[in-house]
Amino acid sequence: MSTDPVVDDRADGRDETPNERADRNWDELMQELRVMQTGTQILTGFLLAVAFQQRFTDLDTLQHDLYIVLVALAAVATILSLAPVGMHRALFGRRRKPELVRLAARIVRIDLFVIGLLTAGVTTLIVDFTVDRTTGVVTLVLSLLTVLALWVWLPFAVKRRSRSEHPG
Numbered sequence: 001m002s003t004d005p006v007v008d009d010r011a012d013g014r015d016e017t018p019n020e021r022a023d024r025n026w027d028e029l030m031q032e033l034r035v036m037q038t039g040t041q042i043l044t045g046f047l048l049a050v051a052f053q054q055r056f057t058d059l060d061t062l063q064h065d066l067y068i069v070l071v072a073l074a075a076v077a078t079i080l081s082l083a084p085v086g087m088h089r090a091l092f093g094r095r096r097k098p099e100l101v102r103l104a105a106r107i108v109r110i111d112l113f114v115i116g117l118l119t120a121g122v123t124t125l126i127v128d129f130t131v132d133r134t135t136g137v138v139t140l141v142l143s144l145l146t147v148l149a150l151w152v153w154l155p156f157a158v159k160r161r162s163r164s165e166h167p168g
């Protein structure tokens with residue numbers, strides 16, 4: 001019995017074939033990617049606009065280096081969020097949907113990690129530039145802790161609670 005939600009054959013109250021499950025999971029992944037892409041596009045647009053602002057030259061070396069890292073993260077996040085669509089095009093009509101969904105789900109998890117870093121980094125850069133370095137570092141730590149709490153700890157806690165309420 002698999003723990004992969006794409007191929008999990010445990011009774012979950014759904015009466016669907018493996019292909020129907022793969023189709024449903026693919027649709028859910030695409031909805032998640034739409035949300036992720038919107039956020040990534042906003043952050044990327046902000047970052048690209050910053051370089052053309054008059055005060056861009058006021059960035060110190062650390063801020064400039066952070067900016068370059070954030071632009072790279074934004075590019076990686078964009079590429080990752082488009083990868084499942086490209087894979088779908090390449091595999092369309094070849095009866096590989098369950099495999100495609102498994103790969104896309106992994107890519108989405110990686111992309112969430114990158115977007116978490118990107119979001120924390122952009123917030124840090126803004127606070128560091130507009131307030132001071134110490135507040136920027138505090139912002140970075142709080143942002144990363146918030147991402148960990150909401151994207152890692154909370155789902156883990158819900159999963160653990162669900163298992164204790166519904167063992168077996």
